[in-house]
Amino acid sequence: MRPAAPKPRSGEGGKAPVSIVMRRLANAIDGLDEPALEKIAKDQQEDPFQVLIATLLSAQTRDAVTHAASTRLFRIARTPRSMAKLAVARIQELIYPVSFYRHKAVHVKQTCEHIMSRFGGRVPSTMEELLTLPGVGRKTANLVLILAHSSQENICVDTHVHRIANRLGWVQTRTPEETERALYESTQRRWWPLINLYLVTWGQNVCRPVYPLCPQCVLKDVCPKIGVTKVGKLVKA
Ligand code: SF4
Structure with a gap:
């Protein structure tokens, strides 16, 4: 019998592994409401x-x-x-x-x-x-x-990205500007254009500013939940 695969854990130093987070979110955001600016960009053909x-x-x-x-x-x-x-x-x-x-x-x-x-x-x-x-x-x-210019070199950081990147342990920062700078160091380049879409969508639906829905989050086993003191109630599907 094959041994059970080891459970993923938050990475070294209490950081959620970036690749695992991004791959899981790529699936998890499917079907969730997209951020307005993504919708507008698509509606207006970028x-x-x-x-x-x-x-x-x-x-x-x-x-x-x-x-x-x-x-x-x-x-x-x-x-x-x-x-x-x-x-x-x-x-x-x-x-x-x-x-x-x-x-x-x-x-x-x-x-x-x-x-x-x-x-x-x-x-x-x-x-x-x-x-x-x-x-x-x-x-x-x-x-x-x-x-609009298909840049692969930029990370757009708003309050959702700032909050979640800190909760995941990717950065330890106080402002979105600091977070942007730190994310260029702590994440691989291939994720940069996707970080805003994935984290903003997650922030609007699950990792909310107050009472994040950790018990039903696809990242709950890898996320160190830094700074989270109270979580939201589990919503039964
Ligand atoms: S486990 Fe909680 S803090 Fe971590 S990403 Fe999910 S909702 Fe946010």
């Missing part, structure tokens, strides 16, 4: 401009609200040229109720103007250039590079 604008709108905003606001805005203006012509007040009206909609409307208009005046109507494809656009930070720039 159009860099629309991915950029939707990502700008998404900060601290629920996915459903981001999706609805982006759809309303793109119905009226689909290009930097047409969006730059909209008044800020009209953009505000279209994107409400995304959080900070007043500021975001200003950034959307200014970003469109910069794309027209400095980049010939095309969304730039380097981190350095993207960061010169109003309201664009590393999270937005990384997501545009991954979703």
Whole structure:
């Protein structure tokens, strides 16, 4: 009789092995609701401009609200040229109720103007250039590079990725910026473009900010659950 396969354990130093986590999540997220920005990128055939604008709108905003606001805005203006012509007040009206909609409307208009005046109507494809656009930070720039420019060199870190990477023991960091830097060291390059999709989907459905559903998580035997003090109730299928 063959001996039973040894049970996987969290790796050395209490880290969940990256390859095991990513392979399991690849299967586990199948059928779960995708993050809004992934949906928008697919709906818009990875159009860099629309991915950029939707990502700008998404900060601290629920996915459903981001999706609805982006759809309303793109119905009226689909290009930097047409969006730059909209008044800020009209953009505000279209994107409400995304959080900070007043500021975001200003950034959307200014970003469109910069794309027209400095980049010939095309969304730039380097981190350095993207960061010169109003309201664009590393999270937005990384997501545009991954979703719209097919970059294999970037990791997009939002609050879900930051939280889960720490719970898994991949990093020990205090901010998403620190997490991004640490993840380039602690994960293999082939996973970089997938980390955002897998961890954000898991974070929205299972590894939630409060009361994560550890008892029914596919990673429960390998995850050191760092910082988790209370877990959510098991939901019977
Ligand atoms: S839900 Fe629990 S077991 Fe699963 S990744 Fe999050 S902390 Fe780890």
